[in-house]
Amino acid sequence: MTQPQSAPPSASPSPSHEPAAGPARRWPMVLGGLVVAGFIVTVLAIIFVPRRDVSTDDAYVEAHNAVIAPRISGQITDVEVDDNQFVKQGQVLATVDDRDYRTALDDALATLARDQAEVVDASATVDRQPSLISEQAAQVQALQARTAFSSADAKRYAHLASTGAGTAQARQLAETRWKQDAADLAGARSALAAAQHQMDILKAKHQASIEAVSADQARVAQARLNLSYTQILAPVDGMVGARSVQVGNYVSPGTTLMAVVPMQKLYIEANYREVELKHVRPGQKVSIHLDAYNVDLNGVVDSVPPASGAAFAPIAPENATGNFTKIVQRLPVKILVDADQPLANLLRVGFSVETTIHTDFADVVGAQRNSAAAVKLGHE
Incomplete structure (x- = not known):
């Protein structure tokens, strides 16, 4: 004779566990709220809190290239340099029939x-x-x-x-x-x-x-x-680029033969928004990140330009006609690379870089307010 089985225990939760269920459901909402609040605070800080350092990734390596052109006409009899060759000042680059x-x-x-x-x-x-x-x-x-x-x-x-x-x-x-x-x-x-x-x-x-x-x-x-003039000489030390001349070519005065890039005089042109230049002055230290090689260099602010890039555009913007939308302008700040940096030899014209100017909150406005002369933002 089998014994009767006892009834299974009830699966309903114990009344003692009900109070812990409420906080467990609320913590995701609290965490989400904190994330949203942190994001809002961060955005507001970026917009309104002054920054000691101003950065931009709209920056490129530039140089004042020496365009090589003959001063007389004639047939080229010899070309003594090749593309990407380093040359010294006074070195013969090409020769015209004399x-x-x-x-x-x-x-x-x-x-x-x-x-x-x-x-x-x-x-x-x-x-x-x-x-x-x-x-x-x-x-x-x-x-x-x-x-x-x-x-x-x-x-x-x-x-x-x-x-x-x-x-x-x-x-x-x-x-x-x-x-x-x-x-x-x-x-x-x-x-x-x-x-x-x-x-x-x-x-x-x-x-x-x-x-x-x-x-x-x-x-x-x-x-x-x-x-x-039949011997065309290098005007500066540098590297030959954009060579287009060949032996036998007949050239006229002003014909572009090649360019010599002064590799020791490269500089950075960093396009900063006008609202970021409040504390920027010549002489301030700059951190430069070279994208091509993922290395960092040091530099210094050389000068703030006299006009924005739009002012020198071939077709200047005409804001006095039609509908107008205000656009924050950018000014190309000139930055010099510190000498005696071996990694600076890796720079090439046209490379993209990221620059950060350490302004230390320089009071440019206050200095100008207390001076009758113009505050030095460029060369004198």
Whole structure:
């Protein structure tokens, strides 16, 4: 005979467990509320709480490239550098055919030598002219003496002829000699005056020949310069880029052949929003993060620009027409990379970087308010 089974215990929860169920259901709501409140506080802090450091990822490596272009026309006979090659200042980059320019220099030198000989000739002529003037003056004096004698002689024969002691023929011969001597004297005086005026002409010609030599010397100097321009030199130390020239190309003045990037003078152009520049001044330290190699560098604020990027745009924005939406502008702050950083050699123009300026809450507004002059935000 089997014993009757006892009734199973009730599955209903004990009344003693009911109070703990309420808090267990409320803690997710409390946690969610705390997260939302924290997010709101963080956003408000970002918007309203001043920050000692201002950062941007709208920053790039820049450089003032040296564009290499010939100053003369001609055919390229040699290109001595290749893409991405380091060059030193004064190193020959390319050579233009120099035969025409050597011929022009030889012609200028020959013209200079000819005109220098003319200067010597003109100088000798000027030096000789005083002797010719003295000769003409002596001739005048001799003719004056002869004319005086022939004049007196003509008077004597005229007196003798009037008294019957002399013949009319003798009187006529004496008068003829006197008139001839007087004419010769007038001619000698004219020749003396012409010789004296000739001195001024010769001096002017001598000066003109000197000026011609000066012009020839200038042409020789220009010919030498043009000949020197056949060797295209590197203006700065740097790396060759954007090479487009090849041997055999015919180039004209201003034709871009390549560029030389001064790798030791790279800088950062960080585009900061205008509202972030309240405490930014030159000389402040900057942390630079190089995206390409994931390394950090140090720098310093060089200057704050005079205008925003939009002010220098080819097509400037026209805010005076149509509907207007206010847009916070960005200004390209120039940042220099500190020297003596080995990792700085990794920088290349165009690399993206992230910059953080440590402003230390510099009071730019207060400094300007207390000064009549402009606060230094750039170079003087």
